[in-house]
Amino acid sequence: MVKVEDIKKEAKRILKEGKVKYIIGYKKSTNGLMSVPAFIESPEDVENLIWDPTCVYNLTRFLVDEKRRKAREKNPDERPVGIVVKGCDSRAIIVLLQEKFINRENIYVLGISCETTGVLDEKKLLKKLNGKKAEKVEYDEKDNFIITTLDGKSKVPADEILAERCLECRANFPVINDILFGEKVDRKLDNRFKSLEKIESLSKEKRWGFWKEQLDKCIRCYACRSVCPMCYCDECVVDTINFAVTADTTAEEKAQRIKWVEKSPTTSENFVYHFVRAIHLAGRCIDCGECERVCPMDIPLRFLNKKMEKEAKELFDYDAGFDPDQPSLVSCFKDEDPEDFIR
Amino acid sequence: MKKRTGVFVCHCGINIAGTVDVKKVTEELSKHPGVVHSEDYIYMCSDPGQNLIIDAIKEKNLDKVVVACCSPTLHETTFRNTIKSAGLNTFQCEIANIREQCSWVHKDMEKATEKAIKISKSTVERVLRNESLDPISIPVTRRALVIGGGIAGIQSALDLANSDFEVVLVERSPSIGGHMIQLSETFPTLDCSQCILTPKMVEVSKHPNIKLMTFSEVQEISGYIGNFKVKILKKPTYVDPDKCTLCDECTKVCPVVVPNEFDLGLTGRRAIYIPFPQAIPATYILDINSCPGLLPIACGKCADVCEPNAIDFDMKPEIIEEEVGAIIVASGYDQYDKELMAEYGYGKYPDVLDGLQFERLLSASGPTMGKILRPSDHKEPKEVVFIQCVGSRDPELHCEYCSKICCMYTAKHAMLYKHHVHDGQAYVFYIDIRSGGKGYEEFVQRAVEEDGVLYLRGKVSKVFEDKEKLKVWGIDTLIGKDIEIDADMVVLAMATRPSNGAEELARKLKIALDKDGFLAEAHPKLRPVESVTSGMFLAGAAQAPKDIPEAVAQASGAAAKAISILCQERLYHAPTVANVNINLCTGCGMCVDVCPYDALSLKNGKAEVNEVLCEGCGTCSATCLRAAIQVKNITPLQVHEMINACLGG
Ligand SMILES: Cc1cc2nc3c(=O)[nH]c(=O)nc-3n(C[C@H](O)[C@H](O)[C@H](O)COP(=O)(O)OP(=O)(O)OC[C@H]3O[C@@H](n4cnc5c(N)ncnc54)[C@H](O)[C@@H]3O)c2cc1C
Ligand code: SF4
Ligand code: SF4
Ligand code: SF4
Ligand code: SF4
Numbered sequence: 004m005v006k007v008e009d010i011k012k013e014a015k016r017i018l019k020e021g022k023v024k025y026i027i028g029y030k031k032s033t034n035g036l037m038s039v040p041a042f043i044e045s046p047e048d049v050e051n052l053i054w055d056p057t058c059v060y061n062l063t064r065f066l067v068d069e070k071r072r073k074a075r076e077k078n079p080d081e082r083p084v085g086i087v088v089k090g091c092d093s094r095a096i097i098v099l100l101q102e103k104f105i106n107r108e109n110i111y112v113l114g115i116s117c118e119t120t121g122v123l124d125e126k127k128l129l130k131k132l133n134g135k136k137a138e139k140v141e142y143d144e145k146d147n148f149i150i151t152t153l154d155g156k157s158k159v160p161a162d163e164i165l166a167e168r169c170l171e172c173r174a175n176f177p178v179i180n181d182i183l184f185g186e187k188v189d190r191k192l193d194n195r196f197k198s199l200e201k202i203e204s205l206s207k208e209k210r211w212g213f214w215k216e217q218l219d220k221c222i223r224c225y226a227c228r229s230v231c232p233m234c235y236c237d238e239c240v241v242d243t244i245n246f247a248v249t250a251d252t253t254a255e256e257k258a259q260r261i262k263w264v265e266k267s268p269t270t271s272e273n274f275v276y277h278f279v280r281a282i283h284l285a286g287r288c289i290d291c292g293e294c295e296r297v298c299p300m301d302i303p304l305r306f307l308n309k310k311m312e313k314e315a316k317e318l319f320d321y322d323a324g325f326d327p328d329q330p331s332l333v334s335c336f337k338d339e340d341p342e343d344f345i346r
Numbered sequence: 347m348k349k350r351t352g353v354f355v356c357h358c359g360i361n362i363a364g365t366v367d368v369k370k371v372t373e374e375l376s377k378h379p380g381v382v383h384s385e386d387y388i389y390m391c392s393d394p395g396q397n398l399i400i401d402a403i404k405e406k407n408l409d410k411v412v413v414a415c416c417s418p419t420l421h422e423t424t425f426r427n428t429i430k431s432a433g434l435n436t437f438q439c440e441i442a443n444i445r446e447q448c449s450w451v452h453k454d455m456e457k458a459t460e461k462a463i464k465i466s467k468s469t470v471e472r473v474l475r476n477e478s479l480d481p482i483s484i485p486v487t488r489r490a491l492v493i494g495g496g497i498a499g500i501q502s503a504l505d506l507a508n509s510d511f512e513v514v515l516v517e518r519s520p521s522i523g524g525h526m527i528q529l530s531e532t533f534p535t536l537d538c539s540q541c542i543l544t545p546k547m548v549e550v551s552k553h554p555n556i557k558l559m560t561f562s563e564v565q566e567i568s569g570y571i572g573n574f575k576v577k578i579l580k581k582p583t584y585v586d587p588d589k590c591t592l593c594d595e596c597t598k599v600c601p602v603v604v605p606n607e608f609d610l611g612l613t614g615r616r617a618i619y620i621p622f623p624q625a626i627p628a629t630y631i632l633d634i635n636s637c638p639g640l641l642p643i644a645c646g647k648c649a650d651v652c653e654p655n656a657i658d659f660d661m662k663p664e665i666i667e668e669e670v671g672a673i674i675v676a677s678g679y680d681q682y683d684k685e686l687m688a689e690y691g692y693g694k695y696p697d698v699l700d701g702l703q704f705e706r707l708l709s710a711s712g713p714t715m716g717k718i719l720r721p722s723d724h725k726e727p728k729e730v731v732f733i734q735c736v737g738s739r740d741p742e743l744h745c746e747y748c749s750k751i752c753c754m755y756t757a758k759h760a761m762l763y764k765h766h767v768h769d770g771q772a773y774v775f776y777i778d779i780r781s782g783g784k785g786y787e788e789f790v791q792r793a794v795e796e797d798g799v800l801y802l803r804g805k806v807s808k809v810f811e812d813k814e815k816l817k818v819w820g821i822d823t824l825i826g827k828d829i830e831i832d833a834d835m836v837v838l839a840m841a842t843r844p845s846n847g848a849e850e851l852a853r854k855l856k857i858a859l860d861k862d863g864f865l866a867e868a869h870p871k872l873r874p875v876e877s878v879t880s881g882m883f884l885a886g887a888a889q890a891p892k893d894i895p896e897a898v899a900q901a902s903g904a905a906a907k908a909i910s911i912l913c914q915e916r917l918y919h920a921p922t923v924a925n926v927n928i929n930l931c932t933g934c935g936m937c938v939d940v941c942p943y944d945a946l947s948l949k950n951g952k953a954e955v956n957e958v959l960c961e962g963c964g965t966c967s968a969t970c971l972r973a974a975i976q977v978k979n980i981t982p983l984q985v986h987e988m989i990n991a992c993l994g995g
Contacts, residue, residue: 102934103951236972238930259927259976261986283971334939334969 004144005115005185007054010087013113013182017085018046023111026085027065029058036137037125040065054087054115054184056140056148059122059166061291062086063095066105067235085111089122090174094289094324095232097178101327102287104235114180118188119146120161121169128164168292168305171195178325196313202306215270218277220300223268227294227304228280233287241276277307285311286332289324318344349474352383352408353466354399356390356415358445363388365449367459371414374463380474382406391421396428403432410473414442414466435478437922437979442469468988475987476979479921484958486572487671488912491516493564493851496524497894498886498901499676500546505905506674507555511912514668515550516578517560518847521625522547524678525887528608530708530716532894533758534789540624540711547626557668560627565665567855568944570959571881572671572917582661584640585618587629589656592620596630596648596657604636610703612721613713618648618657623711632657672881672908675855675865676901677848679887682737682841686744690736690838691809696722697816698809698836701755708762718766720835723814727770727834730763731818732756733806734776737841745841747862750891752839753780757793759837764797772799773831775806775820783893802829809836842891856942857882865889875903883907922979923960924967926953930974937966937975 010028017023030041030051038057042065043049066086073079088096093114099105123140132152139151147158162170169175173195176187194200202210228234241264263279265272288308295305315321318341321332329335353375357363368386376384383406387395390413402408411434413425418441426436444462452458488511492503495517503515515522526532527547529539550556559578566577600616608615608622617637620630638644640659649657681700684693691698697720699707710716720727734756737744753776760772779801781787793799806820815832822829844863852859857877858866865888868876875883883904886897911917924937924945933951945959946966953966953975966975973982 102932102936103948104932104934236930236932238972240971240973259981259983261973261983263986330939331934331936334936 004142005054005118007052009184010054010113010115011049011052014043014049014052014085015046017111018043018049022082023085024080024082026052026087026113027062028052028085028087028113029054029060029062036128036140037123052087056120056123056142056161057125058087058089059125059296061092061095061230061232061293063088063092063099063232064230064293066096066099066110067232070105070235083109083111085113087113087115088177088180089115089117090176090178091168091172091289091291093177093179094174095291097324097327098233098287098289099235100179101324101329101331112177112180112182114177114183116177116183116185116187117169117172117175118185119175119190120148121165121172121175123148123164124166131159131164166292167198168290171198171290171309174289174324179327196309199306199309199313203310214274217302218273219270220302221268221273221277222300223266223273223276224299226297226299230293230297231284232291232293233284233289234280241279277304281307281311284308286315286321286323288312349380349410350382350406350408351380351410351412351470351473352399352402352406353378353381353385353412353414353470354390354395354402355384355386355444355466356395356413357386357388358416358449359388362415362445362449362462365452365455365458366444366462367455368462370459371444371462371466375412375414375466375470378467378470380410381470383408390415391424396424399425399428400432403429403434409434409438410470410476411439412442412466412469412473413439414444414462414469416445417441417443417447435480437476437479438473440469440473440476442466464992464994468991471987471991472980472984475981475984479978481918482921482923482957483916483918484570484572485916486912486914487574487669489513489668489670490672490674490908490912491564491574491576491668491670492674492676494524494676494678494845494886494888495519495522495550495558495560496676496678496886496897497526497543497546498678498888498897499524499674500543500550501898501901502674502676502885502905502908503550503556504546504553505902506908506912507553509905509909510555511909512555512557514557514559514576514578514670516562516564517558518563519621520561520583520631521621521627522550522558522560523622523624523626525702526894527622527624528610528702528709529705530710530712531758531762533754534783534785536758536762538710540709544624547624551626551628558627559666561631562666564851564854567673569669570943571879572911573958574670574673574881576668576670576673578666578668580664580666582634582663583629584632584634584658584661585630586656586658587627589654590629591654591656592628592630593653594620594630595651595653599647599651601645601647602636602638604633609706609713610700612703612706630656672883672911673855674883674885674901674904674908675851675857675877675888676885676904677851677865677888678845679842679891680845682745682843684840687736687838687840689808690733690806690836691811691816692838695809695811695816695836696720697727697834698838700838700840701752701759704759704837708759708766716766718763725834726767728767729771729831729833730760730773730835730837731806731816731831731833732760732772732774732837732839734774734839735841736838738839739777745843745862747891748780749839749842750780751842751893754783754786754789754893756837756839757781757790757799760799761789761793761797764793764799772797773833774799774801775804776801777805778803783895804829842887845888848888855879855882860890875900875907881911919958920962921957922962922977923957924955924962924964924975924977926955927974927976928952930972931970932972932974934971936969936971940965940969 026043028041029038032039135152137150141149143149146161264275355368355372372384372386383402389395411429422441426439429439430436442465448462490506490513492499492515503513506513526543532539562578562580565579569575596618597616600618602617603614605611606613606615618632706712738749763772781790802822804821804823808819816836818831818833820829857879860866865884867874868878885901885904931952938946943959943961945956962977964977
């Protein structure tokens with residue numbers, strides 16, 4: 004059982020000793036149940052840190068922002084950044100290390116084990132409580148969540164309101180950490196791709212219909228991309244505006260701009276965007292589920308990435324985010340790789 | 347400056363014009379933006395055709411040219427040189443392939459014409475965005491490496507050395523000579539193999555331009571044509587060749603006896619030994635695998651008796667680095683594995699031999715001093731059955747290919763047997779006789795007519811021991827009858843296969859293997875001595891089963907090809923190489939991992955291209971998520987515009 008006091012103690016220590024420049028963690032929201040990111044710069048602020056089942060955010064995306072900010076600074080503070088990660092989030096760190104986007108010495112990882120549970124699915128909870136407002140959700144020692152509402156406390160089996168990804172999680176324990184909270188507990192997983200079964204059973208036409216309906220809803224706000232720790236490209240290939248123009252961008256480079264996708268959210272353009280993103284995340288997506296969570300149109304984006312994860316596993320026995328030294332999926336090949344799908 | 351493109355549409359006789367309306371293509375292209383001239387001609391590659399291009403460039407002041415014709419592999423160079431002679435940069439010419447990719451594969455004229463127009467338009471879109479480029483110039487290390495010291499490697503090395511280039515000859519066994527040094531007499535002239543080979547071996551060892559490294563193997567190769575860096579592992583022989591006087595005292599005291607590889611196990615040798623009397627380098631070596639231990643306590647008898655103190659138990663493996671400009675691979679062949687031929691009793695009955703063992707029996711310096719005796723009881727065999735195609739031409743169970751040399755050497759074996767045993771009978775089981783080659787058919791006829799060799803067309807199903815005889819069951823398919831022969835000896839013409847370790851060697855060199863595991867040539871007809879990697883050439887049986895004259899011819903060909911590189915001061919490399927957009931590159935290194943030519947590395951967190959190594963294959967460009975790396979003159983923008991043109995945009 005993870006005690007938030009332990010996390011606070013460590014956070015205080017490393018800030019006091021000046022080991023880190025700041026810590027990215029979770030704090031209580033001023034608006035609603037779900038916790039929000041906290042940037043703790045002084046030992047006094049450490050009291051704000053929380054750890055409960057509402058800590059769903061994958062904070063590693065902030066490492067991308069940190070890197071950008073640092074690149075702009077004249078005399079950057081070279082100390083590492085402390086970051087609180089769950090098991091799934093820790094895999095994002097592995098991918099970022101694998102892709103040399105961050106350096107190990109630039110981060111100080113406070114890893115938390117989800118042990119036998121995980122984090123909440125807010126929508127499931129709402130449904131469970133029949134519209135009642137939860138004030139607090141806590142872990143108990145077992146596989147339950149303790150929910151406090153105006154009516155008092157109640158116990159709910161975790162798997163009824165766990166986030167979908169937690170039900171299929173294979174990294175309830177941080178893959179990488181500098182200090183660890185909680186224990187390594189084995190969690191049985193019957194089928195890591197269970198959520199795909201229903202959609203996979205549909206005919207090709209039905210699947211097309213499903214995705215057309217879903218992707219037609221997309222308003223191309225790019226929230227999914229903005230929250231994704233793997234979508235850290237300075238300039239996304241689907242952007243028609245050149246974000247990466249710098250003082251030394253040559254006229255020739257500017258002239259090389261290609262408009263692969265129209266800005267307008269029509270069926271074809273939406274498909275292109277989402278296919279590009281799915282392909283770009285193959286072998287990189289670590290299933291933190293953030294894109295789906297932030298989508299204002301409730302598009303089940305996780306399916307797309309989960310399907311790619313399954314293909315990578317089945318075709319190439321590839322798992323993203325466990326080994327920073329393995330080459331990335333699209334840039335490695337083995338003699339035994341299947342090739343019967345090449346026609 | 348305005349872009350002025352000229353389009354030249356070739357009829358290729360009726361090859362293109364028969365299926366594609368070339369007039370219509372010409373007319374449609376004349377309307378395409380950026381095109382200021384378009385015309386057609388019956389043979390654009392002919393002199394008058396090329397002159398049309400030159401004249402149009404001058405008259406219409408063209409700065410870009412598209413030739414719509416056959417595949418760029420055929421005439422890209424031709425037309426690029428044409429526009430060069432008219433003063434344009436060679437890279438301002440692109441080929442629209444409307445033959446192989448259009449007229450030859452379609453029947454419907456209307457549709458084919460439409461496609462030819464699209465292909466041509468998209469090529470215009472490409473050339474409009476081509477940069478003018480100059481070839482990349484690189485210096486040449488004017489030395490060569492030859493891998494394998496069989497007859498092929500020896501010939502290549504001598505040809506190079508005699509043309510005044512330094513050669514490093516690497517042979518993995520203790521002596522050069524390869525398989526040819528094991529042979530008795532050679533078809534079709536029956537000259538003594540050792541007698542014609544040893545003078546060449548001696549020449550190698552004495553040649554001032556040849557650095558001979560035996561008992562050595564190539565460990566690692568980096569670099570590129572003109573500038574290879576090679577790491578060679580020199581294994582310890584534990585005998586100093588300069589001190590060894592060949593007195594043979596050591597073998598007299600060595601207590602270990604193991605099968606002698608040179609005689610294919612027909613005789614034994616000591617743990618310290620000389621591979622064969624004429625070995626080059628002429629020295630004894632100590633075989634660490636059979637020696638009980640290098641410590642004097644373990645044995646050390648040889649060192650005790652060695653007067654000149656040539657034995658050095660402390661010898662260590664060495665890594666030697668060499669720089670060369672060209673590489674010839676002559677790693678030869680090996681015989682097919684015996685374990686796989688159990689139905690013929692090979693490895694089970696001592697009197698079932700393979701071809702090379704029989705060569706040793708025939709050899710005047712062999713285990714029996716040239717007498718044909720059965721290994722089991724040293725009696726002269728009176729009935730000998732030779733079986734051809736053992737493992738060859740058997741796609742189901744063994745090798746699909748024909749080993750090519752066996753028909754000839756079996757005829758030789760049967761003939762030589764008859765020369766030794768006048769009252770004996772030789773039978774040859776064959777599928778058919780392949781004796782193409784100068785004097786080859788006459789040679790086989792001689793075996794039949796003058797030496798009375800009995801050729802039986804058919805296959806042997808089984809060989810087994812029966813009362814001191816080897817019973818051979820077969821079928822003669824010409825008369826359709828079963829045959830049973832009580833033989834004293836059976837000789838198997840084992841299939842020839844790529845030499846042990848050929849696969850690993852190919853991987854180190856990054857050259858390809860063919861479907862049978864032999865080293866693959868760049869083109870089966872037009873580039874038979876070149877490998878797919880520039881600067882690396884193939885010689886001898888490593889490329890395909892071959893006899894000596896063919897191996898020697900290819901070896902000299904490979905040497906000539908190597909010389910064509912080494913005789914130059916500088917080489918030129920295509921400038922259509924990858925190019926990194928530093929602003930977009932995040933330094934993820936995926937491109938570095940995928941580049942098949944090791945042309946990429948990360949420097950200061952960004953990808954960097956070694957332009958000399960880059961072959962412009964585009965693999966990196968296809969891999970990069972950020973479109974941060976692209977190949978010059980086939981950039982994503984160009985591809986995008988080409989697709990647009992095809993879609994009619
Ligand atoms: C039974 C028999 C009888 C024959 N009789 C005749 C005949 O009468 N007339 C005729 O013309 N041909 C004959 N041949 C064919 C002849 O043996 C070959 O044509 C010839 O030996 C081919 O020479 P090579 O140099 O290509 O290969 P090899 O002789 O095999 O030489 C290759 C050399 O490369 C070395 N090597 C291999 N791999 C490496 C490596 N990785 N690194 C360093 N060194 C390496 C090997 O140790 C070997 O020394 C006969 C063949 C057989 C089997
Ligand atoms: S968050 Fe949802 S609506 Fe926004 S771009 Fe992504 S899929 Fe489209
Ligand atoms: S979709 Fe692809 S290019 Fe765009 S940000 Fe994500 S990874 Fe980069
Ligand atoms: S793949 Fe692209 S982003 Fe990654 S190192 Fe290569 S050029 Fe840079
Ligand atoms: S174009 Fe091919 S050879 Fe050149 S750097 Fe890219 S992957 Fe390597």
